[in-house]
């Protein structure tokens with residue numbers, strides 16, 4: 001069976017990955033050192049593998065590598081500025097104690113990023129709905145919701 | 158880990174049919190892939206070639222045609238269906254079924270049509286389609302054909318599709334009268350859980366009386382309409398609590414659930430009764446409140 005070459009934009013840079021069609025986007029990213037993308041359940045349940053594909057949040061374990069041919073993929077690494085400056089969402093998660101073990105955090109942050117692009121001032125309900133596919137086993141979701149509200153306020157300024 | 162396979166991404170329906178004819182049962186169609194990838198991981202299916210149809214423009218889009226109805230292309234994701242305003246307004250049972258499906262992220266990938274073609278008894282979108290008398294459009298080497306949703310799924314993970322055919326879109330006829338509809342689902346948690354039992358209900362307020370349509374999910378090997386209950390309700394003068402209860406009893410007689418990891422047969426029967434009562438009450442209330450279709 002064949003090896004394939006997949007061209008896509010990763011965090012703003014033209015990238016080519018060589019792999020097998022059965023490689024999921026999750027596994028391909030991690031194999032290339034993009035380790036913010038976490039391997040949790042690999043069955044679409046937990047959301048720790050969430051990335052943006054052409055601006056839309058997706059679970060990368062449910063995506064085959066060839067599916068991103070010609071598309072733009074953004075991970076939590078891609079939100080960090082060139083001088084290492086964290087994104088307001090990343091800062092807000094740290095400041096509000098919305099991170100404990102951190103395993104769910106990069107995926108959460110990508111779902112929040114997609115939400116705030118669409119809706120700069122989300123209600124608690126909007127936030128819960130947007131994060132319905134991202135599970136956190138540590139914090140309970142209260143501090144996460146607080147962090148999203150803080151990030152939204154920072155980004156509106 | 159997935160077994161090895163080759164991957165092709167055709168650009169047209171004709172090209173897809175060519176590939177299906179060439180590869181037959183060693184191939185599998187992939188739309189969103191949220192069922193397919195999971196089944197392949199579990200080695201429930203072992204295709205040698207995966208045909209990704211998401212690059213086919215002819216299969217995209219959700220469109221509403223007044224006086225005709227709703228056309229849902231095979232590549233439309235569930236979130237794209239939810240985003241069409243006419244779905245919420247005219248097909249509330251479909252709208253609520255879509256909202257009950259998985260979570261926001263999976264709905265960005267999972268297609269509406271893929272939920273139907275999988276033929277899974279707990280598929281959330283099927284009961285509502287049964288209430289609206291949806292029609293499945295199929296294309297294959299011998300041309301096109303239309304199959305009513307109730308006949309499309311023939312058993313657990315089985316459909317009328319031959320190995321050389323694909324579904325191009327699903328068509329949901331418009332109801333030319335006031336109507337209410339809802340979908341109620343029992344699962345262990347709100348997001349991300351398969352139905353243990355579910356009921357879709359649509360009530361149409363016609364000049365010569367009300368029309369009732371009731372369909373259940375996860376409680377029979379293939380989609381059903383509770384025809385006895387529908388007939389009973391149509392003949393009933395006063396839609397009081399007793400009538401609703403009697404109808405709910407008739408609905409439980411029309412289903413045949415199994416015991417599995419998610420629930421027992423007895424529990425499912427009890428729940429179908431309760432879900433039906435809730436669904437009927439919601440629709441009747443909706444009509445009183447003038448929920449338009």
Ligand SMILES: Cc1cc2nc3c(=O)[nH]c(=O)nc-3n(C[C@H](O)[C@H](O)[C@H](O)COP(=O)(O)OP(=O)(O)OC[C@H]3O[C@@H](n4cnc5c(N)ncnc54)[C@H](O)[C@@H]3O)c2cc1C
Pocket residue numbers: 043044045185186187188189190191192193194195210231257258259260263266267268269270271272273274275279280281282318322323324325349350351352
């Ligand atoms: C985490 C998770 C949560 C889920 N939650 C739910 C839920 O709450 N409710 C629910 O009902 N389901 C749920 N599912 C199951 C699945 O997401 C849905 O059934 C989904 O709608 C399938 O669509 P898809 O585009 O991903 O299908 P695919 O996986 O691409 O295809 C499904 C099947 O249909 C065939 N197929 C697809 N398109 C066509 C076509 N046009 N013509 C012919 N055959 C075709 C494929 O070959 C395959 O056999 C869940 C799945 C996951 C991973």
Ligand code: FES
Pocket residue numbers: 038039040041042043044045046047048049050059060061062
């Ligand atoms: S690893 Fe992708 S959803 Fe859990």
Ligand code: FES
Pocket residue numbers: 098099100101102103104105135136137138139
């Ligand atoms: S911080 Fe540990 S899972 Fe969320």
